[in-house]
Amino acid sequence: MCSIKATLPLVAMAAAKFAMAASCDCYLIDGAYPTYYKSHGFWDFRSLSQYAGVPPVLDSIDANKNADFSSSYFNWESEFAQFWGPQNWDNGAEDFVNVNSYNNLYIEKSGDSTFMTMRTARLPKFQTSAEFESMDLLDHASIRMYSRTIGSPGACTAVFTYREANSLKDVQESDIEILTSDPKTSIQYTNQPSYLEDGTIIDGASNNISVSVPWNEWSTQRLDWTPGRTTWYINGDQTYTMTFQAPKDPSKVNFNAWSDGGDWTGKMPEGGVAYQQIQWIEILYNVVDKASCSSLCSIDADGAKPGSPVKI
Numbered sequence: 001m002c003s004i005k006a007t008l009p010l011v012a013m014a015a016a017k018f019a020m021a022a023s024c025d026c027y028l029i030d031g032a033y034p035t036y037y038k039s040h041g042f043w044d045f046r047s048l049s050q051y052a053g054v055p056p057v058l059d060s061i062d063a064n065k066n067a068d069f070s071s072s073y074f075n076w077e078s079e080f081a082q083f084w085g086p087q088n089w090d091n092g093a094e095d096f097v098n099v100n101s102y103n104n105l106y107i108e109k110s111g112d113s114t115f116m117t118m119r120t121a122r123l124p125k126f127q128t129s130a131e132f133e134s135m136d137l138l139d140h141a142s143i144r145m146y147s148r149t150i151g152s153p154g155a156c157t158a159v160f161t162y163r164e165a166n167s168l169k170d171v172q173e174s175d176i177e178i179l180t181s182d183p184k185t186s187i188q189y190t191n192q193p194s195y196l197e198d199g200t201i202i203d204g205a206s207n208n209i210s211v212s213v214p215w216n217e218w219s220t221q222r223l224d225w226t227p228g229r230t231t232w233y234i235n236g237d238q239t240y241t242m243t244f245q246a247p248k249d250p251s252k253v254n255f256n257a258w259s260d261g262g263d264w265t266g267k268m269p270e271g272g273v274a275y276q277q278i279q280w281i282e283i284l285y286n287v288v289d290k291a292s293c294s295s296l297c298s299i300d301a302d303g304a305k306p307g308s309p310v311k312i
């Protein structure tokens, strides 16, 4: 009896805490296009020194394809992999292979803190790259990452929504792309397709936007996929919005650092390396009707911190 009585307050406290954390059943984004989402996800890479370590670049395509995870943070049993799937396939290109490797996705230490690094490196005959994508299709999303891109020219670092299709005209995709050969205040915002198999260019799909925050500085990159529109932000300020070719149907969310060795990214010099480094990722996903919300929260309102929504 005594011990039960003694534990009751603790149980009650734990329940109250849980109720607070679980009390959001919808999330409203700020900005010019308010939209309600059902679900919230947050991945914090800032305090993961137990997983930190930079694996050396592997110098064959097979070694890259077959490489193990850099740490158990990313393996298939991990919490990370409940939502995100690390990729290890190559594009099979005859002229210049780009191979995704688990070896290029790792936790890196910096002072007392850590971040996730996505690495892409140029070997004499191929490019080795990093990619992960959501395991599930999401029905619209507001995606934010606190990140920077550094390193050699010739890479593309990106976050994007992606709905695969057999022909390019049917692909649905909205991108943030940073080209390391571009000026550091140029960023590429695209609703794909931007071209078709026969070489036709789709005018208005790709936008080369001049921004005030250089991409080699830590900043919050945000892509809002709302019904009928995509809107981009850096550090909370809207940088671009478009309705043209906005994705419609449930899509994956992908992150990558890669190079096509040619037209889009340019060729990275042999021995070159570039990195997309991310301190945290926060996303809201799956749109809902306002009418179905009883406990509304925000990740943008005053008092909200990354990973800690507030009730509004």
Ligand SMILES: *[C@@H]1O[C@H](CO)[C@@H](O)[C@H](O)[C@H]1NC(C)=O
Pocket (backbone or CB within 6 Å): 179, 182, 183, 186, 188, 208, 210
């Ligand atoms: C984007 O614009 C800048 C100049 O503002 C230019 O230097 C750069 O080459 C352009 N990038 C692409 C991919 O067109």
